[in-house]
Amino acid sequence: MSTRQEVVVLFGGTGVIGRELAQCAQAGGTSVLSISLDPDHDTAAYSNRLLDLSTAPPGAISRLLEDHCGTSLRVVTMVDVVGLAPHRIDEVADYAQRAGASVAMVSSSLLYRPKPDGIYDEAAEVVTPDSDLFPYQRLKLAQEQALSKRSDVAWRIFRTNHVIGRGGLLGCIPDHNRDPDLLDRITRGAPLKLARKGKVQLSFVHARDLAEGLLHLCAIETTAQRVMNLVHPVPALASDYFQLLAYHLGAPAPVIEDYRPDDGNFWSLTAADNILVSQRPELDQLRFQFDLGGALRDALQIDPGSYASFGSFLAQRIK
Template sequence: MGVGPRARPCWHPPGPYTDDATTVGSTPALSCKGVTLTATQSLKILLVGGSGFVSGALARLALSYGHRVWAVTRGQRPLAPGITGIVADRRNRPAFAQAIANTGARWDLVVDCVGFEPDDAAQDLAVFRERAEHLVFVSTDFVYDPDHRRFPQSEETDHYLSEGYGGLKRACELVFLQAETKPLAWTILRPCHIYGPGSLLGCLPLHSRDADLLARLRRGEPLKLVGGGHFLQQPILAADLAATILSCYGNRNSHGQIYLTAGPEIIESWQYYQLIAETLGVPLQVEEIPVGQFLAEQPDRRSFICHRIYDLSKLRTHSLHSPATPIRDGLRQHVTSLLEQTNHAI
């Protein structure tokens, strides 16, 4: 099948974007033209899962502001220079708590980048209630029941998933919503598809986080996309998500709140792959996988086959950082980083 008109533009959701400097909590920011936040105070920040994709972007941004950064990991991958490592497996609950206690530290901000079971959220509250001022939990936009989504979808709904990845993340959210958390303040973010250096590319089956994606495109291999890639996406660059996370600190509006976090442009999924192909200088070919066929063969992946477009007005109203990196620019960064790993050039 064809991939649609190449000239079809990305759609920008309406909103009060501005190029003027604004104050986000204790952090001045530009709400457009990329991530340009500047710190006004040095924070002590702990990342739970600090060697991963999102946490890596967050650590780099925090360190660039002069913040002090700790990371809890299992010690299986090296940490970036400047990060203080704490080795612990969070699934060993007593050992995790002891490792945190042994530091004798208290943090301004704790960010859980990897929790996805209710016990993880309960652990966050038990361990950090008296050791941190603010905790940000990274959830997912897949908490919504795909059969009851609105377009655009806001934070509020009566229809959440109760099973699978999204159901587990929603169960984590409920731990925060239903528990007594004081004196710890918390914020939950629900990011859309996250992309950027440090991760694999791909936003839709059969090419989600596809390690061979660039090679497939260069070989001229058709990409097999469910529904021909016409599902809408609102991808967010990891650096933008990191800036939004940091903007939660010092902003009382964010305490006890849940926010959708997505990029500034809405595109069809095939356009995501088209932009990657254009960066490589090769054509895109798409082979459609009928939605019904895919769901019949893989019913457990139903929640991943849907439009993912969001109302970000709450994020802006509460003066958090609004992601603003154009998808074309962000994907070029991502493709370039992957090519550099293999010594290829664009």
């Protein structure tokens, strides 16, 4: 009797997080199917299928998965990286229920209701649909609600904050969140305008550590139907973040000017301390490869001329 090859399905598998998830899954001996806007592509143990999830007809995901897997592949985990619309999440969960697969979602710490100390565990209060929310928050909340209502599926929601990786835009607080001009500004010695002069604490994680942690936790039964905060255990100080960037670029330490963001701007949410901790004992097993300096150093291992072209999808989605 032949054994079906296990496959991890990634929705949005060609971005910063998706690429690391694919590499980690393959390193563990699992095949990968990415569903994204990139052209169809096949290599050993990896496939990408082009599907516009914003316009595809109902049932398109299930048909694609059934055609791809046939009788030789078995879906074990499906990971929503890109942020599927709630009705798509229902379709994914329906397929997972039939296939006996689990579903994981990468979500955001910006769903926690702000509080003075800026420290959030999984029991912290979350914003509600009747709150005054930015579109990004409203969408993320609806996505989480669509998945967490499914008692018939082994789902897991991973809330994270400021993911750093190759191909992602850098900059962690106003007025330089995900700034395509940031590296050029630092190299030129231009001053940086930072909320609270950079004295903002925030959690971060390198995309590879996020990927390895997510896949590890998805294999543990006791984490099913749980929300988990997944970040590096040591938060960063924003001013240190920008100083380290300058150091790795071989530039002088930037001059930092105080900046007060407009409350009506989405990025104003990141002007307050945002420190994630976890109550889940399973996270104590995780080992993180990248501290802040290592994460930034790795993120800079790209062609400098290409930096500003990365992250355009994120820039379009977040408002």
